Amino acid sequence: MAKLIGIAFKAKSEAPMETAEAARIEVESGLSGDYSGKLFKKRQVTVLSKEAWEAACAELGESLDWTTRRANLFVEGLPSLANSKGQRLRIGGALLEITEETEPCYRMDEARRGLREALSRDWRGGVCCRVVESGDVALGDAAELIAAEAAA
Numbered sequence: 001m002a003k004l005i006g007i008a009f010k011a012k013s014e015a016p017m018e019t020a021e022a023a024r025i026e027v028e029s030g031l032s033g034d035y036s037g038k039l040f041k042k043r044q045v046t047v048l049s050k051e052a053w054e055a056a057c058a059e060l061g062e063s064l065d066w067t068t069r070r071a072n073l074f075v076e077g078l079p080s081l082a083n084s085k086g087q088r089l090r091i092g093g094a095l096l097e098i099t100e101e102t103e104p105c106y107r108m109d110e111a112r113r114g115l116r117e118a119l120s121r122d123w124r125g126g127v128c129c130r131v132v133e134s135g136d137v138a139l140g141d142a143a144e145l146i147a148a149e150a151a152a
Contacts, residue, residue, distance in 0.1 A: 002143040004091050005050060006074030008067050009034035017067040022138035025094040027131045031072045042099040043128030047089060050076040052126065056118040068111045069119070071102070071126050075143045082123040088146040089127075093135025102126040 008017045012035045023032050030037015030044030037044040048071035057064050066074045073091060081098070089096045104125040108116040119125035 002075055002077035002145075004073060004137055004139060004141045004143055005076045006066055007031075007137065007139065008070075008072060008074070010070065011035060017070055019067065022136065024134070024136055025096075025131055026134045030131060034072060037131075040128075042130055043102070044131050045073060045096055045129045046071040046102050046126055047073045047075060047081070047091075047096070047098075047129060048102075048126035049078050049081055050074060051078075052081065052122070052124040055122075056115065056124045059118040060112060060114055062112065064112060064115070068108075068115070069126065070107065073137070078143055078145055080122065081127050081145075084123070084127060084145065088132065089129065090142075090144045090146060092137035092141035093133075094131065094137055095133035095135070096129035097132050098127045099130050100128045102128050 007020045007023050009031050010017055025031050048069050053066050084098045085100060087098050101123045102125045104116040104119040108119060
């Protein structure tokens with residue numbers, strides 16, 4: 001069973017990531033405490049899979065903390081998120097719609113040279129989501145990918 005294994009947010013642009021054991025996700029503002037959810041409606045919440053993150057780290061030959069990616073939610077056990085645009089993701093009480101691949105930015109190479117390139121393959125950098133239904137999330141919550149046809 002897929003599950004949520006990490007929650008992180010940044011209070012403002014360029015701020016360090018802060019982790020939490022539980023959080024609220026809102027349609028209007030994204031993940032509580034994260035500045036970007038109010039600004040970017042198509043990327044209110046970012047989701048990274050443990051499997052994709054580990055593949056990128058293996059390519060670099062180094063283990064890095066998942067918050068280096070600066071994603072909001074870290075999930076384990078989901079099938080690949082590659083080409084998942086339009087699908088929905090139920091995590092805890094929240095429902096998210098995948099709007100696009102998260103494009104790795106220059107900050108990844110600031111953290112570790114080569115990380116941006118390692119994340120650029122097969123959607124390893126994760127996905128951007130808009131919030132469809134508000135809800136609470138906590139570490140250990142189930143995560144389920146719902147096909148676009150089933151979500152309609």
